[in-house]
Amino acid sequence: MLGVLGLDETHEAAYRTLVSVGVAEVPDLARRLTLGEHDTERALRLLERHGLAARSTARPGRWVAAPPGVALGALLVRQRHELDKAELAAALLAEEYRAATTEPAVHDLVEVVIGARAVSQRFLQLQLGAGDEVCALVTGRPTVVSGRDNDAEEQAADRGVRYRVVVERSVLDLPHGITELSAALGRDEEVRVVDRVPTELVVADRSQALVPLASPTAEPAALVVHAGGLLELLTGLFESVWRDALPLRLGTRGIAEGEPDGPDLEVLSLLLAGMTDASVAQQLGLGLRTVQRRVKRLMELAGVTTRLQLGWRAYERGWVTRR
Structure with a gap:
């Protein structure tokens, strides 16, 4: 939980334990943490550098925890300041990137990404950057949109991002098709099925879209659409397919008496x-x-x-x- 403040699990555990006991010697704390005394002392020194712990002046050889409200508050302020600086740097870099582009107006609308790894990375970025909703059309032979690597989906779902997914019927026959779709439904994603989808597609927050351009002879590529009429067209395409698709229900229960289990x-x-x-x-x-x-x-x-x-x-x- 405190990883964003620069503490790993060991340091967080040391601080939490120190807070719970109030004051402790290294051997006692090492026993509670099931760590060696050397590692425990090293963790305490790092907490000291972060202002989260201090050596007791009244009781030599013992360590005391700094008040969480004060110590963690200071770290949070510092972290917010660093995030503000990073956000400003990102904005400046984006401005430089646009200024260096020979055709900025066109590049702001559509970007070409080439290579399987680069396309997959963009798909990951779309999900991690989404704040409201991710919509996807999935073909029976997906090049990018797959349920196998679902860490990003789980992280987005934890943030409250809504997923709406339409899959081709042939996805149900894939070796892991039902398993992946059951996992998606278990994350409260909405899944529907159609005979065929017109193209593989991902739309994030109605502000960006990814359209893979698969070719049997060329390296995988994709279009990243940022704004404008093309993005509206792709969003409308998804909504049209979504309206005509059949809802998929797996592992659900009846919600009223007389309903199927x-x-x-x-x-x-x-x-x-x-x-x-x-x-x-x-x-x-x-x-x-x-x-x-x-x-x-x-x-x-x-x-x-x-x-x-x-x-x-x-x-x-x-x-x-x-x-």
Whole structure:
């Protein structure tokens, strides 16, 4: 928690322990931290340099913690000052970069990124820089947008960033497709499914978009769109695909009496996404007869006799309502 102030886990633990006991000798503190005395003393010296601890003048050989409100407050002020300076430096560098560009007006609108690593890095930056929402269209053969490396998504979700994702139906058949989508839904992301998406796309806060330009013969590249009519067009494209897509529900529970339970809703969601009974059974690790029994139970609960009727009734009752 105090890492942003320059303290690692050991130093934070030492300070917290010292705060809890008030005053302590090195051997006692080392025992509480399960560290060697040399490492403990080195941690205390660093806390001393940060103004978080001091040697006791009244009781030689002992260390006391500085009041957190005062000591940590001073560190926070210093950190904010450093962040302000870094922000100013970033703004100045961005201004220099724009001034050095031969065609600044065009470059401000569209940027070309070349190379798989560079494109992946831009995708990561878009997510880490998002403050409100990330929207994505995912193809069955993604070049950038993938759920495998989801640290950035988890960090963004922790900050309250909303994710809306539309995936091609073929994503459900990928070896890790259901696992990745279940993880996304577990982070409260909204996921929908369509037959095909027109292009792979990421839009962050409606202020930047990334459009990969995959080619079987050339090095991967992407367009980073910053502003203007092209960005509005890409945002509108996402919203159009989103409206027509089917919601995906995995691992959810019924919210009211008379509603299907979680496992039944998983089966229903995948069937409405266009998967066969056999594919659903394989993806969920179920037997084919189990899937068919759940479909029959859903039809009985909905009061219908055909699967087509089941789909309509599911929408009427809000089991798979678009949000």
